[in-house]
Amino acid sequence: MALDRNSVPNDLNAFWMPFTANRQFKKAPRMFVAADGMYYTTSDGRQVLDGTAGLWCCNAGHRRPKIVEAIAKQAAELDYAPAFQMGHPKAFELANRIIEIAPDGMEHVFYTNSGSEAVETALKLAIAYHRARGEGTRTRLIGRERGYHGVNFGGISVGGIVNNRRVFGSLLAGVDHLPHTHLLEQNAFSRGQPEHGAHLADELERMVALHGADTIAAVIVEPMAGSTGVLMPPKGYLEKLRAITAKHGILLIFDEVITGFGRLGSAFAAQHYGVMPDLMTTAKGLTNGVIPMGAVLSTAAVHDAFMQGPEHMIELFHGYTYSGNPIASAAGLATLETYKEEGLFERAAALAPYWEEALHSLRGLPHVIDIRNMGLIGAVELQPIAGEPTKRAFQAFLNAYDKGILIRTTGDIIAMSPPLIIEKTEIDQLIGTLADVLKTLP
Ligand SMILES: Cc1ncc(COP(=O)(O)O)c(C=O)c1O
Numbered sequence: 001m002a003l004d005r006n007s008v009p010n011d012l013n014a015f016w017m018p019f020t021a022n023r024q025f026k027k028a029p030r031m032f033v034a035a036d037g038m039y040y041t042t043s044d045g046r047q048v049l050d051g052t053a054g055l056w057c058c059n060a061g062h063r064r065p066k067i068v069e070a071i072a073k074q075a076a077e078l079d080y081a082p083a084f085q086m087g088h089p090k091a092f093e094l095a096n097r098i099i100e101i102a103p104d105g106m107e108h109v110f111y112t113n114s115g116s117e118a119v120e121t122a123l124k125l126a127i128a129y130h131r132a133r134g135e136g137t138r139t140r141l142i143g144r145e146r147g148y149h150g151v152n153f154g155g156i157s158v159g160g161i162v163n164n165r166r167v168f169g170s171l172l173a174g175v176d177h178l179p180h181t182h183l184l185e186q187n188a189f190s191r192g193q194p195e196h197g198a199h200l201a202d203e204l205e206r207m208v209a210l211h212g213a214d215t216i217a218a219v220i221v222e223p224m225a226g227s228t229g230v231l232m233p234p235k236g237y238l239e240k241l242r243a244i245t246a247k248h249g250i251l252l253i254f255d256e257v258i259t260g261f262g263r264l265g266s267a268f269a270a271q272h273y274g275v276m277p278d279l280m281t282t283a284k285g286l287t288n289g290v291i292p293m294g295a296v297l298s299t300a301a302v303h304d305a306f307m308q309g310p311e312h313m314i315e316l317f318h319g320y321t322y323s324g325n326p327i328a329s330a331a332g333l334a335t336l337e338t339y340k341e342e343g344l345f346e347r348a349a350a351l352a353p354y355w356e357e358a359l360h361s362l363r364g365l366p367h368v369i370d371i372r373n374m375g376l377i378g379a380v381e382l383q384p385i386a387g388e389p390t391k392r393a394f395q396a397f398l399n400a401y402d403k404g405i406l407i408r409t410t411g412d413i414i415a416m417s418p419p420l421i422i423e424k425t426e427i428d429q430l431i432g433t434l435a436d437v438l439k440t441l442p
Contacts, residue, residue, distance in 0.1 A: 021394075030401055035062035038419060038426055040406065048401065051416045051430045052408045056226060056258045057289030060338045061419040067290055067334040074330035083111075083323040091324030094332045098286075098295065101267040101336070103276050108303040110296040111324040115257035115283035116150025118294035119220070122279045123154045124318055125302060126218035126251045132305045135249075138217040141172070142207060142250075145180035148227035149220060149255050149281075158220050161228055176211070178203050178221070182231050184381075188370040189363060190232070191356055197234030201241045213248035218279075223269035226258035229413030230372050230379035238275040251278040251302070257294070261285030262339060262420050264375030265349030272375070278302055288335040293328035344420040348376045354424055358431040359416075365438040367392060377417045380434070384412040385442075392441060399437045405430050 012026045031043035038061055040048045053059055060067070074090070081088040095109035110125070112118045123141055130138035143149065143158030150156075156165045157172035160180065165171060179200050187194035204219065223238060225231040245252040254277040259269035262285065266272040270280065279302060283294030306315045322328070339345060352375050359378040360371050370381040385392050393409035400407045408415045418430065 037061045037063070038422060046404060049405045049426060049430055049433075051400075051406050051418050051434075053285075053417050053419045054289045055284070055408075056263070056417045057284035059261050059263065059285040059420050060288045060335060060342070060344060061421040064288065064334075064338055066338050067288055067331055070330040070334035071291065071327055074327045078326045081326055083321060083325070084319060088324075088326050088329070090326055090329035090333060094324075094329045094336075095295075097333060097336050098282075098297065102280070102297050103268060103270045105276055105299050106280065106297040107300045108298045110298065111320075111328075112283070112294035112296065113292045113320055113322050113325075113328075114150065114294050115255075115281060116152045116155050116294075117320060118257065118281035118283055118296050119149040119155040119158075119255060120152050121296045121318065122253050122255075122281050123158065123218065123220065125279060125296065125298065125316075126253065128316070129251065129302050129305050130217050132308070135214065137214050138249075140174045140176065140211055140216045142176050142178060142204070142216060142219045144178040144221050144225075146182065146225060146228040146231065147177075147180075147220070147222060147255075148225070149222075150257075174215075176207050178207075178219070180225075180228075180231070181234055181237060182229075183234075184370055187234070189360070190372060191360065192374055193232050193235045195235060198236035198240055200234070201237050201244065204241065204244045208244070208248050208250075213250065216248070216250050218251040218253050219245050220253040220255060222255045222258070223273055223275070224259050224264065224374060224377070226377070226415070226417075227410060229381065229410050230374075230377055230415050232372055232374050233273065238273050242275050242277075253277055253279045253281065255281045257281055257283045258377075258417070261335075262345035262348050262375075263377055263417060265345060265352055267345055286335065287328055287331040288338070290335070291325075291328040291331040292322075293325070293332055339420075342421070348420040351376060351420075351422070351424070351427070355427060358427050361431065362435055362438065365435060367441060368438065376420055376422070377415075379416070380414040380438075382412045382414065382438075382441075396434075396437050396441055399440070400434060403433050403437060405433045407434065 032040045033043050034041040098109050112121050127139050141158050145160035147160045149159045157175045160177050181197045181200050183197050186196040256268050260282040264272040278299050280297040287293045356373045359373050367382040369383050372379045382392050393412040397409045
């Protein structure tokens with residue numbers, strides 16, 4: 001691949017890239033140097049259609065004027081304000097705007113800088129909440145197999161993606177995992193929520209019987225599991241989880257880092273599925289991915305449990321130097337305005353049937369063993385090459401990039417989550433190009 005030496009450094013060695021095959025990449029780098037709307041520009045001057053909204057985060061597309069302006073203006077006006085014992089107006093304003101679009105009952109916002117930090121914050125809040133109410137024995141956390149909750153120690157402990165946890169030692173103690181919900185044999189090629197699997201939520205009752213409800217602080221799940229390869233919740237599954245957690249006084253945390261801000265056609269998955277958690281973690285689409293920012297949304301019940309003791313005392317010994325950073329807050333406000341002005345959540349909902357048809361047109365192509373979709377997210381699962389898992393999908397990713405579309409792969413699953421501004425012709429381009437790629441895969 002010819003590289004433009006003006007825009008690509010000669011030496012790529014120093015940067016140890018995250019979640020990347022570093023040696024492969026550095027032999028044949030894939031560099032983006034600009035982006036606009038639905039397209040990236042590569043260092044060799046090609047246009048690449050963004051089929052993944054960056055990393056599931058640029059929900060309004062790229063280089064959106066309102067967001068660009070807001071960041072520049074804020075940097076020139078108030079660049080930073082201390083996050084502890086001081087405030088600035090935009091952090092409060094943004095929290096109010098988030099609560100306006102959040103499910104009824106969510107009333108407070110705690111800022112972080114990433115999804116991973118939002119998860120750590122939510123897990124800590126859950127444990128400390130029970131203690132504040134005199135139930136300090138509730139410390140156990142329950143996640144789910146194949147769950148992705150970021151990469152920090154709490155998140156990988158409750159998470160269930162094996163490669164993300166197995167080389168990192170003993171992790172948090174007192175964690176258990178529900179079974180994952182990927183029932184390929186029964187549910188392959190489901191459109192939207194699959195029929196089978198609600199009974200898997202009953203495993204929580206078994207864990208309560210095993211450990212005792214009075215030892216369990218919280219259950220954390222992605223309402224729709226993204227990073228593991230886009231797994232929709234089976235019909236009735238989330239409702240059951242909510243009923244069982246409520247029955248036993250266990251908090252339910254929805255990790256909405258991917259599903260938040262319109263991905264499924266509602267502001268949050270909780271609204272899409274009509275199931276209300278106690279805490280929600282968000283990030284990514286909160287600032288359109290432009291400036292790092294995450295947030296935990298909390299009910300009044302959880303928040304209010306901390307508001308006791310002398311008023312001059314800090315109620316929660318937790319926070320980050322950049323919690324509610326002014327530039328991130330400005331980016332968040334401009335992002336939410338863009339979503340609203342352009343009706344992007346509604347747009348995602350309106351486009352979902354077209355997206356579903358396009359995706360499922362790939363059925364029958366070589367190696368395709370499942371296709372899943374919901375809102376503007378979808379996955380195509382491939383039969384792995386015997387003895388060489390992940391290789392087939394990775395090859396698809398490389399070929400797709402060469403043909404001008406950006407997709408994402410995890411294991412042998414291709415995941416797509418385009419910006420919500422995508423046009424039907426661009427859906428055709430994305431899926432049509434992917435079809436060409438699949439037809440020529442070894
Ligand atoms: C559900 C979920 N939680 C947490 C995270 C971690 O977010 P971050 O990479 O911003 O730390 C992700 C990232 O993909 C995610 O999908």
